[in-house]
Amino acid sequence: MQRQTFRVLGWGSLVLGVILVLWGWSGPPTSAPAQPATPTPEPLIPTATPVAQLPTPTPEPLIPTVTPVAQLPTTEPVISTEAPVILTTAEPATPSPTVEAPFILPPEERFRLGISVPARSPQDYDLAALGVGWVMNWNAYATPPVPPGVDFAQTVRVMGGVLTPDAGTLTAVAQANHGALWLIGNEPDVRWQDNVTPETYARLYHEAYRAIRAGDAGANVAPGGIAQPTPLRLRYLERFLAAYQAEFGGPLPAQAWHIHNYMLREERDSWGVDIPPGLPDDQGQLYAVEDSTNLAVFRAQIVFFRAWMAAQGYRDLPLVVSEFGIPMPEEYGFPPERVATYLRETWRFFATATDPALGNPHDGGRLVQRWCWFSMAFQPYPTGDLVDLETGAWTPLGRAWLALVGTR
Numbered sequence: 001m002q003r004q005t006f007r008v009l010g011w012g013s014l015v016l017g018v019i020l021v022l023w024g025w026s027g028p029p030t031s032a033p034a035q036p037a038t039p040t041p042e043p044l045i046p047t048a049t050p051v052a053q054l055p056t057p058t059p060e061p062l063i064p065t066v067t068p069v070a071q072l073p074t075t076e077p078v079i080s081t082e083a084p085v086i087l088t089t090a091e092p093a094t095p096s097p098t099v100e101a102p103f104i105l106p107p108e109e110r111f112r113l114g115i116s117v118p119a120r121s122p123q124d125y126d127l128a129a130l131g132v133g134w135v136m137n138w139n140a141y142a143t144p145p146v147p148p149g150v151d152f153a154q155t156v157r158v159m160g161g162v163l164t165p166d167a168g169t170l171t172a173v174a175q176a177n178h179g180a181l182w183l184i185g186n187e188p189d190v191r192w193q194d195n196v197t198p199e200t201y202a203r204l205y206h207e208a209y210r211a212i213r214a215g216d217a218g219a220n221v222a223p224g225g226i227a228q229p230t231p232l233r234l235r236y237l238e239r240f241l242a243a244y245q246a247e248f249g250g251p252l253p254a255q256a257w258h259i260h261n262y263m264l265r266e267e268r269d270s271w272g273v274d275i276p277p278g279l280p281d282d283q284g285q286l287y288a289v290e291d292s293t294n295l296a297v298f299r300a301q302i303v304f305f306r307a308w309m310a311a312q313g314y315r316d317l318p319l320v321v322s323e324f325g326i327p328m329p330e331e332y333g334f335p336p337e338r339v340a341t342y343l344r345e346t347w348r349f350f351a352t353a354t355d356p357a358l359g360n361p362h363d364g365g366r367l368v369q370r371w372c373w374f375s376m377a378f379q380p381y382p383t384g385d386l387v388d389l390e391t392g393a394w395t396p397l398g399r400a401w402l403a404l405v406g407t408r
Contacts, residue, residue, distance in 0.1 A: 044264055045329065104404060105404055105406075107406075111151075112133060113132050113371065114373070115135055115372060115373055115386070116136050116376065117135055117137040118137065118376070119376070123147070127147060128147070134181075138157065138186055140169070140182075141154070141173065142173050143176070151180075153181045154173060155182075155186060156182060156212075158184070158208075163204055168211070173215070174214070174215030175215040180220065182208075182220065183320075184208050184209070184222060185223065186225050189236045189276035191274050191275075191277060194225070196277060198278055199278070201243075206244065208221070219255070220318075222258040224259050225260065227264065227273040228259075228262045229302070234305070238312075259320075260322060260324060263294055266286070267282070272287065292334065295346070302319075302368060306355065306358040307358055315358065316361060316362065319369055321370070324373065325375065325381075325383075328383060329383055336396035336400075340400035353368065384397065
């Protein structure tokens with residue numbers, strides 16, 4: 001992916017036991033789509049009461065009776081010696097977020113760091129100051145709107161059971177962007193996002209894969225895009241893999257996997273991310289509002305997904321966390337100080353997490369090869385904004401980000 005060439009790169013967790021406890025082409029396309037895609041505002045947030053008024057939730061059994069864990073290697077992961085920061089909602093002593101326990105992402109690692117841009121064009125922002133190596137905005141472009149030295153992750157939507165862009169356009173875009181990373185599907189498992197059954201997703205993935213690789217045999221195509229790697233959603237992906245095998249007579253081809261890593265409630269017709277289409281369940285992980293910054297669960301979900309990748313035969317592939325952040329509003333208990341701590345500690349995990357049994361063997365056993373924060377700025381979910389859209393100024397979180405990349 002570095003300069004349009006996907007590089008196979010070189011805390012690994014609370015051990016797996018923690019997981020069990022926690023749980024139509026008509027000529028060259030223009031440089032931008034006619035109707036740029038943006039994330040669909042979702043009922044992610046409970047509308048009744050902020051977190052300060054929520055009752056203490058009853059502990060839930062997070063893992064269903066069938067998981068791939070039993071099939072996994074028992075090798076102990078390599079664990080960082082640094083203890084995770086314990087989050088608190090106590091008011092800070094100063095109004096601006098501080099970056100405690102100094103951590104700066106080394107310059108040679110910044111190609112891994114990404115930002116999503118749901119509002120305006122990536123070219124409208126100071127990407128150099130942010131130190132990002134890549135950008136995505138849920139679209140595909142023949143000429144991506146990014147400066148030299150910044151990669152662009154092309155995205156294919158499958159909403160409504162159709163490819164957007166269509167197959168012909170995908171081939172043309174791929175021809176113009178050799179070695180690009182392609183993210184197929186944006187939360188196909190969420191009813192108010194791409195919202196397709198595993199079987200439909202398998203058919204559309206096959207169509208997209210063939211079209212992209214016809215334009216560029218070196219394209220790096222990544223399935224996945226689930227909202228969070230919980231047991232319920234891994235069952236969705238297992239049906240996706242089985243449907244692909246049954247219909248096309250072979251294992252699903254991929255050069256990487258991508259996921260989102262939130263901790264949102266899985267309950268039919270509730271706030272959060274609901275139940276994946278095609279699954280009969282009424283409940284999955286009953287995460288509470290407070291879990292939106294639960295670092296232990298955040299780490300455990302990544303390990304859980306890496307274990308799943310290994311069990312499915314994809315251990316050697318890169319893992320891209322194509323979206324993570326905090327959708328909850330500040331008044332629900334997420335002031336800038338708390339979000340800045342979460343930002344820092346998730347980066348620290350991504351940058352240092354390795355596991356010799358589960359991580360990418362081509363990247364020193366790292367669990368995650370690239371990650372992407374949501375977002376630069378998006379009015380429906382402003383808690384994670386780096387920029388004030390009205391003034392153009394850095395937000396308190398934006399200033400904390402600049403400290404983490406050493407540009408402030």
